[in-house]
Amino acid sequence: MRNIYSFSHRPVAAILILLGFGTLLGFFPTPLQAQWQIKNDQGETVLKFGLLGQGWLQATELPGGQGWSKNLYLRRLRLISGGTLHRQVTFFFDTDSPCLGKGEAGGKNTADIFIQDFFVTWSTGDQFKLDGGMILVPICYNCTQSAASLMSVDYGPHSFLTCVPTTTRVGRDYGLQARGYVFNQNLEYRAGVFQGYRDKDSTTPFRYTARVAYQPFAKQTGFFYSGTHLGTQKTLSLGASVDGQGDYRTYAMDLFYDQPVRGGDGITLQFDLLHHDGGTLLKSLPRQNVYLTELGYYLRKTRLGFFGQLSWRDFHSAATPDESKMQVGVSQYFSGHKLSLKVGYARLLKDDEAGRNEVVLQMQVFVF
Numbered sequence: 544m545r546n547i548y549s550f551s552h553r554p555v556a557a558i559l560i561l562l563g564f565g566t567l568l569g570f571f572p573t574p575l576q577a578q579w580q581i582k583n584d585q586g587e588t589v590l591k592f593g594l595l596g597q598g599w600l601q602a603t604e605l606p607g608g609q610g611w612s613k614n615l616y617l618r619r620l621r622l623i624s625g626g627t628l629h630r631q632v633t634f635f636f637d638t639d640s641p642c643l644g645k646g647e648a649g650g651k652n653t654a655d656i657f658i659q660d661f662f663v664t665w666s667t668g669d670q671f672k673l674d675g676g677m678i679l680v681p682i683c684y685n686c687t688q689s690a691a692s693l694m695s696v697d698y699g700p701h702s703f704l705t706c707v708p709t710t711t712r713v714g715r716d717y718g719l720q721a722r723g724y725v726f727n728q729n730l731e732y733r734a735g736v737f738q739g740y741r742d743k744d745s746t747t748p749f750r751y752t753a754r755v756a757y758q759p760f761a762k763q764t765g766f767f768y769s770g771t772h773l774g775t776q777k778t779l780s781l782g783a784s785v786d787g788q789g790d791y792r793t794y795a796m797d798l799f800y801d802q803p804v805r806g807g808d809g810i811t812l813q814f815d816l817l818h819h820d821g822g823t824l825l826k827s828l829p830r831q832n833v834y835l836t837e838l839g840y841y842l843r844k845t846r847l848g849f850f851g852q853l854s855w856r857d858f859h860s861a862a863t864p865d866e867s868k869m870q871v872g873v874s875q876y877f878s879g880h881k882l883s884l885k886v887g888y889a890r891l892l893k894d895d896e897a898g899r900n901e902v903v904l905q906m907q908v909f910v911f
Contacts, residue, residue: 579910581626590626593911595619595637595691603891604899616644616651618697619690621659623911634663635766641713660715662766669728669764674720674735680705681733681754682786683815684768684797685835686714691909692770692880694811696887699835699854700868702815705786705793708825709740709750716750728762730755731782739788740825747824748789756782771848772801773879774809774841790822807843811850830859841876848874850887864894870901883907 579592599618602611623637639659644651662676681687685702703714720735732755739750760777763769772778778801786793797815804810815835821828834857839850855867872887889901 587627591624591911593623594908595621595623595911596908597690598906600904601901602903603901606896606899608897612646614645616642616646618642618905620656621690622656625911628663631667632663632665634661636661639713657712659713664766669724671721671723674722674766675718677715677717678720678735678737679714679767680711680716680735680737680750680752680786681720682714682752682784682793683795683817684756684780684782684799685813685815687768688770689767691907691911694771694813694837694839694848694874695850695852695870696872696885696903696905699815699833699837699852701833701854701856702835704819704828704833705825708791708821708828709788711739718750720752724762724764728764729759730757731763740791750786750788752784752786754782754784756780768799769801770880771811771839771841772803772809773848773876774803774807774843777802789824791825791828792818792820792822794818809841809843811837811839811841813837829863831863832857832859846876848876850874864896866891866893868892872903880907881909 580588581590583589596617597619598616600615602613604611618641620640620643621637625633625635627633637659638656640656658677660677660679662674662678664672664674666672679687682705683702685699688698690698706712706714709716716737716739718735718737720733722731722733724731734753735751737750737752740747758778758780760779763778763780768780769778778799780797780799782795782797784793784795786795795815795817798813800810800812802810813835814837815833817833818831819828819833820830833854835852835854837850837852839848841848850872852870853867855865857865868889868891870887870889872885874883874885876883883906885903885905885907887903887905889903891899891901
């Protein structure tokens with residue numbers, strides 16, 4: 544009988560080579576300090592530039608043991624900008640060219656660069672902010688995290704299931720969102736109205752999303768949620784969200800916990816639960832429950848991080864096979880999230896087919 548845990552030596556050899564290269568980088572401890580910004584006469588930053596680059600070496604076993612799909616490509620390549628337009632008005636803008644160079648349908652992905660985020664924020668203080676533009680919809684904690692500070696190799700594989708049915712791009716939609724931090728910034732609220740799915744004549748009602756989160760320790764008041772703080776900050780977020788349009792509904796609950804421990808190490812835990820029901824409006828989104836669990840540990844002395852991620856889909860219809868993905872891995876943080884190397888091994892499972900293996904190596908460069 545075929546050993547379902549075996550895999551070709553070629554992707555493993557390439558990963559070992561890149562791991563060796565990444566290890567050599569560890570001998571250069573000087574952190575990345577570069578930051579490109581423009582200041583006014585008062586010394587205030589009015590415009591800042593940055594980038595996020597993630598190179599991937601990915602090897603995924605094909606269904607039925609038909610070999611391996613192997614790719615060396617740019618998973619993310621983002622140009623980032625943000626700044627102050629007025630003492631109460633700021634903006635954020637970035638582009639992306641995802642999966643650039645990845646082999647698909649017999650060729651390489653040559654998709655053009657496109658706008659990933661663009662929103663302007665008017666703020667009267669922490670109690671009230673109004674965002675307008677192309678916005679990351681806050682359906683859950685993992686759905687609203689910054690890609691630059693994720694603990695694992697990537698987001699949960701099922702965190703953005705609403706994108707195709709609502710015709711949105713990687714969780715972003717066009718609209719307005721109010722958010723604020725009240726009760727000594729311990730309670731965050733977000734409420735927005737968005738385009739959502741548009742029919743032929745655009746008669747479909749708008750999409751709405753609402754979220755609350757309780758954060759008793761370190762306060763997160765930025766637009767994007769953080770990932771692991773690498774043992775530097777105690778964070779707890781308990782959140783709940785609802786997303787709807789017509790008879791479509793998604794309900795979510797989530798927990799994120801980051802805890803420094805003795806010696807400067809850190810523990811990170813995340814759990815997200817989402818219930819999707821596309822109704823008659825979004826028929827391509829069947830009723831299902833989606834679960835995501837992440838657990839990680841950071842060692843300060845070696846700057847190594849260890850992580851595990853488990854995500855699965857539980858469909859309400861017995862006719863649709865459930866599926867899951869389990870991943871474990873290790874990270875080397877040469878300069879925090881600014882320069883890191885991650886390797887992850889995953890097991891892909893589906894009720895109606897044999898399990899498959901996947902190995903991913905990621906090198907990240909981030910400046911902003």
